[in-house]
Amino acid sequence: MDIPVKKSKRKNGYSDHLKAALFLSPTWLLLLIFFIGPMLLTLIFSFTNLALTGVEASHLRFVGFENFARMFQDPEFRTSVWNTIIFVFFSAVVGQCFFGFLIAFLMKKKNPMFRRIVGLIIIAAWVTPEVVVSFCWVAFLGDSGTANWLIGLFGVEPVAWLFSFPMVSVVIANIWRGTAFSMMVFQSALDDIPKEVEEAAIMDGATRFQVTRFITIPMVKGTIATNMMLVTLQTLGVFTLIYTMTGGGPGVSTSTLPVFMYKQAFVSYQLGYGTAISLVLLVLGAGASLLYMKTLKVKV
Template sequence: MENGLIEPSKHENKRKPLSDNLKSIFFLLPSWVLLLIFFIGPMILTFIFSFTNLALTGAEASQLQFIGFENFTRMFQDPEFRTSVWNTIIFVFFSAVLGQCFLGFLIAFLMREKNKTFRRVIGLIIIAAWVTPEVVVSFCWVAFLSESGTANWVLGLLNIEPIAWLFTFPMASVIIANIWRGTAFSMMVFQSALDDIPKEVEEAAIMDGASRWKIVTKITIPMVKGTIATNLMLVTLQTLGVFTLIYTMTGGGPGVSTATLPVFMYKQAFVSYQLGYGTAISLVLLVIGAIASLIYMKTLKVKV
């Protein structure tokens, strides 16, 4: 009480009128409906169908049955599934972690001290690959690596026999193509984070006699650790779902040498028409993505 007046309690000040709560619910309702229809609903259906014999042809197509863990038992006994898991790990590690994230950080770091014109020109060249549709990128790389493509033309100038790149080095080919296309995203993310680091901090370290390497490892990287973790998660999850690029360039072949989990899932669901089995594979893909995200957060000690 002050000057004979009773002050309202803090709890009463924070309490919102019922009409405000109803307005908030009303404006958020369309977003929740869209989220339910296009995200939560399909996830629930995927989980349910993974325990069924859902198929597009045959007796299973007319008689949907709950078969428990039969799809998962069949999956873990399938040698092609184990090969596709290994292919996925190789593709994600070299394409996302060592490729896009490392190269994106390196480009952003090297461009940090350059003038605006240079940064814009290089940035536009790199971003051009990112904004190009994935199927177009795939056909460009098929043409580049074909028997009469640019890669073999360069080898011819060096008197080296042409190489059937997509048959001799199929995994390396799709990894390089995906790095070429996706590095721009990591570059932009890291460029924004590096620009936010106060120059005074690094200048003080230089005055104290710190080497360039120590500044990068002890100051720069720790200050963008959260951005590194976020970018790793986003790029890893995006790379886990890459399908068009691989399927257009190699079709998962030769044999199953580039058949990652999305390609294997597609073949089982829409080539063999076993949708129940395909949805079970998609659940495994979802679990792998969740585990990778947890590992990144645990390793880099990022709080969510």
């Protein structure tokens, strides 16, 4: 009598798995079409001479690692990698993560109405379209912009910010726009810390700095790692802000990898070379994520 029961359970198990597979099939299909498929095509095209114009446009062929060899011999590529590292480090790690945590920490015990007002002001920049933010900062930093008007009040001569300090300009603009995300993430994590833990430490004689260093920060370490990864990956892909403000210039002074990739793929029409650059960008993002997890010793 035991054997039929086991077969029945096994059949029910197969039936449940089949139903689950049928329900998930639309999701897998969408992932295949819009995620896995494009990734595979990118990988394939990076080893070809794919182009939109010229003789190569009608003669697609496999070129092996030729695109990558050309890339690492290109001085502009090396400059773009360095610009990307600078932009991501100061804009994402130092800027958005630090100021996001600082704002969230300062608003932790403030009046709820005050927190809402400050939060709405900061979030307004985040929800504004990136191209609009870019034009706002171009107007702010222009020759006759607000920045020069403000320093003019102190007798300082106008500065061509986008020409003299292009990287500083795009870094500040991206910090201004993206800090809200980190603020919301850290605000949620800080609100989940039990008040009793901090109060007990203060009663034992710990200073506010010691409580922050040895209790608050370790308790949100996982959130810090997650936020750093998300903000870094998001900043690695920033294109519209930089391209609208400076076009990657003057020269190549703000040409990050997304800007360099765009110019090679859609200005020079070398799609094979452009997709090879995108793979390097993918590797940089994966490497940064692994570095955060190893350094902060958390599993995300």
